[in-house]
Amino acid sequence: MTSNFVPMEFQLKTERLDLNMWEESDAVWMRQLVGERGVEMPSLDEARSQIINMRKRAAENGISLLTIRRQKEGDLIGYCGLIIGRSTLEEPEIAYELFRSSHGKGYATEAASVVLDAAIATGRRRLWSTVRIWNNASFRVLEKLRFERHHSTWDERGEVVWNVREL
Numbered sequence: 187m188t189s190n191f192v193p194m195e196f197q198l199k200t201e202r203l204d205l206n207m208w209e210e211s212d213a214v215w216m217r218q219l220v221g222e223r224g225v226e227m228p229s230l231d232e233a234r235s236q237i238i239n240m241r242k243r244a245a246e247n248g249i250s251l252l253t254i255r256r257q258k259e260g261d262l263i264g265y266c267g268l269i270i271g272r273s274t275l276e277e278p279e280i281a282y283e284l285f286r287s288s289h290g291k292g293y294a295t296e297a298a299s300v301v302l303d304a305a306i307a308t309g310r311r312r313l314w315s316t317v318r319i320w321n322n323a324s325f326r327v328l329e330k331l332r333f334e335r336h337h338s339t340w341d342e343r344g345e346v347v348w349n350v351r352e353l
């Protein structure tokens with residue numbers, strides 16, 4: 187797929203965090219992060235092939251989720267980035283997920299802020315984020331980033347709230 191946008195920068199830095207493109211070795215912690223959702227952990231091979239697919243789509247689409255590493259501690263704590271998700275390549279979604287052990291320290295907001303800047307640099311004018319109605323931590327992150335609630339849709343698991351941010 188080609189687009190009218192400049193490819194997103196896949197290496198980003200904040201005060202405390204480094205965001206980078208996925209490496210196959212990230213499969214080890216990525217499957218543990220998925221496991222924290224309370225669903226079945228993917229096998230190492232499944233996680234690895236998801237990462238290979240993600241890298242391929244990043245090259246095609248010019249947007250991606252990125253890994254988040256804490257600079258001082260050197261550990262990987264999750265991911266943040268842009269995805270098509272339920273939206274479009276022109277107006278993608280911002281997404282984030284962190285290990286429980288690193289919640290509540292402002293990391294998601296810090297990572298998402300620099301992803302938002304990276305989205306602006308691609309020439310995009312609007313971002314979305316779709317959030318399950320019960321996910322108050324996620325709503326709070328979006329609020330801090332000046333997203334606004336827009337509308338809801340429903341699927342088999344219930345209400346999904348669409349939040350929008352004009353860039």
Ligand SMILES: CC(C)(COP(=O)(O)OP(=O)(O)OC[C@H]1O[C@@H](n2cnc3c(N)ncnc32)[C@H](O)[C@@H]1OP(=O)(O)O)[C@@H](O)C(=O)NCCC(=O)NCCS
Pocket residue numbers: 282283284285288289290291292293294295296316317318321322323324326327
């Ligand atoms: C959503 C998530 C990424 C937030 O990460 P985080 O690093 O803890 O976020 P931050 O610390 O930047 O900000 C969280 C904010 O939510 C608030 N918060 C946390 N839990 C909350 C709750 N249950 N109800 C209301 N607010 C809550 C925090 O107090 C903080 O706000 P504050 O800065 O005003 O105090 C993290 O909870 C997560 O990975 N959840 C599982 C995956 C997920 O839901 N991803 C989003 C899918 S849409």
